[in-house]
Amino acid sequence: MSPTATMVLISSLATGTIITTSSHHWLLAWIGLEINTLAIIPIISKQHHPRSTEAATKYFLTQAAASALILFSSTINAWDTGTWNILSMTNQQANILLTAALAMKLGLAPMHFWLPEVLQGSTMKTALIISTWQKLAPMALMYLTINNLSPTILLMMGLLSTTIGGWGGLNQTQLRKIMAYSSIAHLGWIAAIGPMMTNIMTLNLMIYITMTTSMFSMFLMTQSKTIQDTTMSWTSSPTATITMMLTLLSLGGLPPLSGFMPKWLILEELTTQNLAPMATLLAITSLLSLFFYLRLTYTTTLTLSPNPSMTNHKWRFKSKTPMLIAMTLPASTMILPLTPMILL
Incomplete structure (x- = not known):
């Protein structure tokens, strides 16, 4: 083009x-x-x-x-x-x-069927645009109309999305499909908190976009398309391998990384609104997503792929996304200590 x-x-x-x-x-x-x-x-x-x-x-x-x-x-x-x-x-x-x-x-589930297929048929850069930028316009409309939308429907869609997003990603080997199911699960959390607190909904969307951009940038840099490819990412850049692991754990929502903050605030708000069963179910379904994030973390950092060549590093062109990584990586891993400032 x-x-x-x-x-x-x-x-x-x-x-x-x-x-x-x-x-x-x-x-x-x-x-x-x-x-x-x-x-x-x-x-x-x-x-x-x-x-x-x-x-x-x-x-x-x-x-x-x-x-x-x-x-x-x-x-x-x-x-x-x-x-x-x-x-x-x-x-x-x-x-x-x-x-x-x-x-x-x-x-959002149950209207999610198109997303994994579309992302798998696109390039990594296009999949990044669909997963991040393309969510802004519909989210803006949801933000404007959230007071009139049915909280029950949104909560049910949120719970269904987190369940399907976790379940669907378990059996995948293609990174773009895994990121698609990850997107469905994250949007489920966003939909669940929307009727109660639009501020937390916006914060969750911003952190999701930051983490997803960071993750796709890593895949672009290491030229990884499947789980098997991630086993060779250490030969491209050992530093990138460690940061990819941290970003994956942040996507899973583990403390002390940034991804823990929106989940923590959402669970707290749902409990405050007397929706403790809903909060418990959301927390349990997020364990499904955490499983495939941990599997990716394991293949990226703790396994060595069979490598017939004697070279220490793969021959690669220079990364085309250094600015993108430099901007999104710190935000996707290190902003949990800012939580009290955000709440004020």
Whole structure:
């Protein structure tokens, strides 16, 4: 793809998200989502490979259906209330439709089926964009309408997402599919806390995006695509191997790393709201995700792959993502001590 075409597509991607996040009119928000979807399709299918074409088709059909549902729900609400304002979603049927549409956009269970397949058919960089940037616009709409959405539905979706995100990742060997199920599980935590505390929801989203960006950057640097590839990451850079291990443990939510902070705050808030059984179930389902993170940690740092060559280091080009790693790695591993400042 030519640099000009890439620049136009990336600019359209950013513009679509910005239009959606800054609009208060449903039609403008829908236009932003459509620009966003149309910009990412060529980026997914630029490999000219059957898998990438299939991924682009699946992504387009899912996102188009979700956008149509958003437009339908906003039309029902406008028919009932006479306003297109995003903050005035008072019709119950419209809110249920909107919840389903946003779940489909984000990849929340039970509308998650497209996400692992699309990520597996994309390149690592495209998978990174879909897992992080593409979540911003639907999350902004969820943030704006959270007071009107059904807390029961969101809590059930959150619990189902953390369960499926953990269960689905157990049997995977492809890193992109593992990261897709990791994304589903993290979004489940975000959906579960949304109705109670939007501040913690936003914090969780920011930390999730930081950790996921850091993890994908590591995979790009070591050129790893499967679990087997991670066994050779130490030959690229021993330092990167250690930091990859810490990032994986942070994704799992283990203290004293950054990923522990949102889970800690979410469990605390759910308990405060007399939802201790929900908090217990979320904590138990997160153990499923932790299992495959620990398995990746084990293969990355504690195993040596059969290596016929006598060289100490793989011959590699220089990392193309040093800035990305430098910006996201400290935040994804070391910001737990800042928790008291964030709470204030």
